[in-house]
Amino acid sequence: xxxxxxxxxxxxxxxxxxxxxxxxxxxxxxxxxxxxxxxxxxxxxxxxxxxxxxxxxxxxxxxxxxxxxxxxxxxxxxxxxxxxxxxxxxxxxxxxxxxxxxxxxxxxxxxxxxxxxxxxxxxxxxxxxxxxxxxxxxxxxxxxxxxxxxxxxxxxxxxxxxxxxxxxxxxxxxxxxxxxxxxxxxxxxxxxxxxxxxxxxxxxxxxxxxxxxxxxxxxxxxxxxxxxxxxxxxxxxxxxxxxxxxxxxxxxxxxxxxxxxxxxxxxxxxxxxxxxxxxxxxxxxxxxxxxxxxxxxxxxxxxxxxxxxxxx
Amino acid sequence: xxxxxxxxxxxxxxxxxxxxxxxxxxxxxxxxxxxxxxxxxxxxxxxxxxxxxxxxxxxxxxxxxxxxxxxxxxxxxxxxxxxxxxxxxxxxxxxxxxxxxxxxxxxxxxxxxxxxxxxxxxxxxxxxxxxxxxxxxxxxxxxxxxxxxxxxxxxxxxxxxxxxxxxxxxxxxxxxxxxxxxxxxxxxxxxxxxxxxxxxxxxxxxxxxxxxxxxxxxxxxxxxxxxxxxxxxxxxxxxxxxxxxxxxxxxxxxxxxxxxxxxxxxxxxxxxxxxxxxxxxxxxxxxxxxxxxxxxxxxxxxxxxxxxxxxxxxxxxxxxxxxxxxxxxxxxxxxxxxxxxxxxxxxxxxxxxxxxxxxxxxxxxxxxxxxxxxxxxxxxxxxxxxxxxxxxxxxxxxxxxxxxxxxxxxxxxxxxxxxxxxxxxxxxxxxxxxxxxxxxxxxxxxxxxxxxxxxxxxxxxxxxxxxxxxxxxxxxxxxxxxxxxxxxxxxxxxxxxxxxxxxxxxxxxxxxxxxxxxxxxxxxxxxxxxxxx
Numbered sequence: 001x002x003x004x005x006x007x008x009x010x011x012x013x014x015x016x017x018x019x020x021x022x023x024x025x026x027x028x029x030x031x032x033x034x035x036x037x038x039x040x041x042x043x044x045x046x047x048x049x050x051x052x053x054x055x056x057x058x059x060x061x062x063x064x065x066x067x068x069x070x071x072x073x074x075x076x077x078x079x080x081x082x083x084x085x086x087x088x089x090x091x092x093x094x095x096x097x098x099x100x101x102x103x104x105x106x107x108x109x110x111x112x113x114x115x116x117x118x119x120x121x122x123x124x125x126x127x128x129x130x131x132x133x134x135x136x137x138x139x140x141x142x143x144x145x146x147x148x149x150x151x152x153x154x155x156x157x158x159x160x161x162x163x164x165x166x167x168x169x170x171x172x173x174x175x176x177x178x179x180x181x182x183x184x185x186x187x188x189x190x191x192x193x194x195x196x197x198x199x200x201x202x203x204x205x206x207x208x209x210x211x212x213x214x215x216x217x218x219x220x221x222x223x224x225x226x227x228x229x230x231x232x233x234x235x236x237x238x239x240x241x242x243x244x245x246x247x248x249x250x251x252x253x254x255x256x257x258x259x260x261x262x263x264x265x266x267x268x269x270x271x272x273x274x275x276x277x278x279x280x281x282x283x284x285x286x287x288x289x290x291x292x293x294x295x296x297x298x299x300x301x302x303x304x305x306x307x308x309x310x311x312x
Numbered sequence: 313x314x315x316x317x318x319x320x321x322x323x324x325x326x327x328x329x330x331x332x333x334x335x336x337x338x339x340x341x342x343x344x345x346x347x348x349x350x351x352x353x354x355x356x357x358x359x360x361x362x363x364x365x366x367x368x369x370x371x372x373x374x375x376x377x378x379x380x381x382x383x384x385x386x387x388x389x390x391x392x393x394x395x396x397x398x399x400x401x402x403x404x405x406x407x408x409x410x411x412x413x414x415x416x417x418x419x420x421x422x423x424x425x426x427x428x429x430x431x432x433x434x435x436x437x438x439x440x441x442x443x444x445x446x447x448x449x450x451x452x453x454x455x456x457x458x459x460x461x462x463x464x465x466x467x468x469x470x471x472x473x474x475x476x477x478x479x480x481x482x483x484x485x486x487x488x489x490x491x492x493x494x495x496x497x498x499x500x501x502x503x504x505x506x507x508x509x510x511x512x513x514x515x516x517x518x519x520x521x522x523x524x525x526x527x528x529x530x531x532x533x534x535x536x537x538x539x540x541x542x543x544x545x546x547x548x549x550x551x552x553x554x555x556x557x558x559x560x561x562x563x564x565x566x567x568x569x570x571x572x573x574x575x576x577x578x579x580x581x582x583x584x585x586x587x588x589x590x591x592x593x594x595x596x597x598x599x600x601x602x603x604x605x606x607x608x609x610x611x612x613x614x615x616x617x618x619x620x621x622x623x624x625x626x627x628x629x630x631x632x633x634x635x636x637x638x639x640x641x642x643x644x645x646x647x648x649x650x651x652x653x654x655x656x657x658x659x660x661x662x663x664x665x666x667x668x669x670x671x672x673x674x675x676x677x678x679x680x681x682x683x684x685x686x687x688x689x690x691x692x693x694x695x696x697x698x699x700x701x702x703x704x705x706x707x708x709x710x711x712x713x714x715x716x717x718x719x720x721x722x723x724x725x726x727x728x729x730x731x732x733x734x735x736x737x738x739x740x741x742x743x744x745x746x747x748x749x750x751x752x753x754x755x756x757x758x759x760x761x762x763x764x765x766x767x768x769x770x771x772x773x774x775x776x777x778x779x780x781x782x783x784x785x786x787x788x789x790x791x792x793x794x795x796x797x798x799x800x801x802x803x804x805x806x807x808x809x810x811x812x813x814x815x816x817x818x819x820x821x822x823x824x825x826x827x828x829x830x831x832x833x834x835x836x837x838x839x840x841x842x843x844x845x
Binding site for chain 1 (some may be wrong): 326362369372499509515566569665667669670671672673675676679680683684686687688690691692695698699701702703704734735737738741742744745746748749751753756760763778781782785786787788790792793794796797799801802803804808812840844845
């Protein structure tokens, strides 16, 4: 019986020799992402900038965007953006922060409601005031740092410190590249996007730990082989698993992207990018870091001996 | 690895069965579930506001507004205290920043000043930590006769805490009167209140009821001067009416009565004009004051003021001694009803402003649920198909494990009463993708061991043994990330983290017990000598 094998057995891809190219590539992509983040900047949504988003469904089958735009821009609320989304008669209205604090936001929405009364059904109204928007960004950043710290401690206890450093750098690389993805595509960056990025951290760490686990095992088995070859062996052994798992995750994400509806689409797209970045990063960043940080094979052996002594 | 005692087997199957039973009510409508006999579990998933529609309103106590109002009334109290016999001469009394300041003329009276002002410090009871009580204000008397009275940080914090508590109570009373929605009202941080009303697509009415301070006061109107005249007497205010265009009134600053003197308020119709009005009843003390005032001021107008706006200014035709009256002011039936509710429930101790509002219409929520369901079904089928293509029969076992996993996630979410939001559905779908990973790790390992020359059964045994260590490490790291997100995140981040964390936990459970049990039973049944993976 022939089952589907995406990756043939006994692959022998020299990942660690390729690190001369892949590691600088990862570094370059990360640095570019950071540079773009600070020069171009992501397309921040109202969660971080404050402002208002209103989703309406017009009574007309085909809404007249031009008319809608001029009606709304005549209200004197600054620049009001109007665009269709998803279904034909769904329209998204975006409005920046109004001068004059929280009450001005409410007043502005009141004006829009009055102007569109009877012509459209209000499906969703999000108003984020100036005070909250800063906190949401701060809390998101805090959550990310605490996640990193907690995971680093766990990996350090279960492996060696080099593994902890490697898993964090690898996850940070994924996060930074996903930020870069948002800058390049100019998808709206909001709380849901932050959730997507935080999720890729989880996925990336999961993947890195699986690869590390195998590296640790191989290190203990073959004490005489050079570290680079050992790591290659471990990654090649796990390649079948890595690809199958990535495919199943991507299948789940793609179905969410295609069928999950407008609201969740940007979230899933970032996740898809994040998953791909995560496998790249586990193999091309996390693994070579062990070499760069001078992991010594006798470190593992000693620990193993100590464990064995402890058991005996 | 492949041996299970009878009791272990029963326990594992019992957990899985319990999962199915607990998750089952979610497949039926609420009405169907209600008609089931009482011994069947009936609990259903709590859907987030983004799925069932609803309003999320985050209010913040307007501290600056509160402090300014409170200090202005402190100025009045100080003035009164200084006027007591023997009178104390002072100058320059007024609000300065976060406090009140004035200068005492005769320095020999300073000890007497301290004695009188000490009574105004307003102790706020013992602090939450059980330490000594805090005063609302602190008092500073300089030897040059300058007296400063103002808020301390501790006093303000304590006061804001009390305001939030009182406001939650008042809001609760108001919403109870509305009767139709069942919102949750919670404190958030030190100075915020979160009101969530599931199922409410249009929160305008709720906002009108929750956000209004509803401070009702009755004032005598000073008809002697024009509102813009510079000759206004001290102790009077100019307030606009709610008419369009607004009409200004000069009223006495000190109210005759406040909303606290009311014992009841009802929306009714005026017997002559048939317009909606709000009738009220005063407490006995309030009725006495009102009786005296109306007796003395026949033919003068008095203003009924709601939140600094004059809603009507009727002329007193005759003394009102019965302690009841009515407020008219261009009400619709609903606005009269709302005002009656507000007056019955009491006023908010401070102004609340909306700092974040999210409302989702029920239509959008239903669309999201439909899309989420379709995506979940298609995603699961596609993943299952891929697994069968890759692993054949063992792929089917993996699929059963994944389905058990999804059922267990829904069972745990139902059991915990956690909220399922749209990002939560995404969390479940991603778990489907990654739950397969544990099976992939096990199968790939078995395959490898078999290729290395072990017997089929030994390979399966070693495969499980070695893969489970990896699964543990990989999932614990993911679980840590999900838990941090749950505790620190808010909104969509939290919604995602709930199902993701539960999903990781159930994934570990199924990998360690259920999948192993299924494979063990298969081994016992087929006694495989060859592994075709």
